Amino acid sequence: GEDVEQSLFLSVREGDSSVINCTYTDSSSTYLYWYKQEPGAGLQLLTYIFSNMDMKQDQRLTVLLNKKDKHLSLRIADTQTGDSAIYFCAEKVGGGSQGNLIFGKGTKLSVKP
Amino acid sequence: GAVVSQHPSRVICKSGTSVKIECRSLDFQATTMFWYRQFPKQSLMLMATSNEGSKATYEQGVEKDKFLINHASLTLSTLTVTSAHPEDSSFYICSARDRGSYYNEQFFGPGTRLTVL
Numbered sequence: 001g002e003d004v005e006q007s008l009f010l011s012v013r014e015g016d017s018s019v020i021n022c023t024y025t026d027s028s029s030t031y032l033y034w035y036k037q038e039p040g041a042g043l044q045l046l047t048y049i050f051s052n053m054d055m056k057q058d059q060r061l062t063v064l065l066n067k068k069d070k071h072l073s074l075r076i077a078d079t080q081t082g083d084s085a086i087y088f089c090a091e092k093v094g095g096g097s098q099g100n101l102i103f104g105k106g107t108k109l110s111v112k113p
Numbered sequence: 114g115a116v117v118s119q120h121p122s123r124v125i126c127k128s129g130t131s132v133k134i135e136c137r138s139l140d141f142q143a144t145t146m147f148w149y150r151q152f153p154k155q156s157l158m159l160m161a162t163s164n165e166g167s168k169a170t171y172e173q174g175v176e177k178d179k180f181l182i183n184h185a186s187l188t189l190s191t192l193t194v195t196s197a198h199p200e201d202s203s204f205y206i207c208s209a210r211d212r213g214s215y216y217n218e219q220f221f222g223p224g225t226r227l228t229v230l
Contacts (some may be wrong), residue, residue, distance in 0.1 A: 033218065041222040042119070042206050043157075088156065100147070101219060103155040 006089055008103035013112050018076040020107045022089030025070060029091040032065065033101065034074045037086045046074070046087075076109075084111045115141050117209050119222035127199055127230055133193045134225045136207030143209035146190040147219065148182060151204040163190045189214070197229040 003025045012018045024032070030051050033042040049056045049063045049072070057064045062075040086106040093102055094096055116139040117125075126132050136146055145163050149157040161182050163169040169182035181193040194201055204226055206221040 031218075034219070040224070040226070042117075042223040043208075045218055045220065048218060100159060100162065103156045 004089055004102050004104035005089055006107045008105065009110070011112065012079050014079060014081055016079055018074075018079045018083070018107065018109055018111075020074045020076075020087050021090075022072040022074075022104055023070055024072065024089070024091045024102075026091055026093050026102070027067075027070065029093060031092040032072050033090040033092070034061075034063065034072075035088040035090060035103075037088065037106070039085075041089065042043075048090075066074050079111050080111075081111045081113060084109055094108045115209075115211055115220040117207065117220045117222040119207055119225050120182055120207075121225060122223060123226045123228075125228045125230065128198055131193055131195045132197055132227060133191055134205055134207075134227075136190045136209065136222050138188045138209040138211075138220070141209070141213060141220075142187040143190075144187060144212045145210040146184055147208045147210075148180070148190075148192050149206045149208065151206060151224075157206060160192075169208045183220070194227065197227070199229045202227055204230045 004006045005023045033048040036046050036047045037043050047058050049065050054065050064073045086108050088106045089104040090101040118137045120135045146163045148160045151157050159172050160175045161169045161171045163184040165181045165184045171177045184190040204224050206224045208221045210219050
């Protein structure tokens with residue numbers, strides 16, 4: 001079945017870059033997403049990438065996709081304390097306007113001043 | 114941008130009572146809404162997919178008679194936890210798919226913290 005794996009924790013210093021990694025199993029995934037969840041809150045869509053792309057950049061965020069290895073990463077440049085949160089990787093399974101999201105367990109990013 | 118609201122944000126109820134949680138898409142139409150449950154320090158577990166005007170599709174292991182879902186309009190879905198028990202205490206999150214979105218992304222509500230005493 002579909003599965004999304006992430007490391008559970010990442011700790012960085014303020015100003016450094018953070019790289020959060022994710023692997024997925026469904027090779028037919030069309031979209032892959034990164035969500036951010038702050039304590040006690042819902043999920044905020046950060047960015048997404050279409051499966052025929054290998055990179056997408058949006059301000060401080062860079063998403064890299066290696067479709068051959070089914071590996072997705074999120075790089076946050078100049079990490080700030082406000083970036084401390086749980087980051088979920090998700091793949092969309094099922095095509096067209098239907099399909100569900102399969103989430104990883106989330107990576108808790110801690111940013112030290 | 115696309116905003117999804119949930120109400121209430123927190124609810125505490127006694128065991129045996131029913132609780133209704135609302136999920137609204139505020140500035141877009143959502144033909145499909147999703148209900149998730151999140152346990153502490155864990156990922157989101159999809160409970161059911163709700164399509165406007167039709168019956169919800171429940172994931173395996175989710176009791177449809179216990180978690181009643183109604184999606185009566187393009188902007189509102191409700192989840193009713195019937196005869197709640199302490200093990201139903203959890204963080205419930207809804208999401209809505211923007212019908213007009215090219216990428217079919219889901220937008221999430223802020224979540225509802227349910228505590229059953």
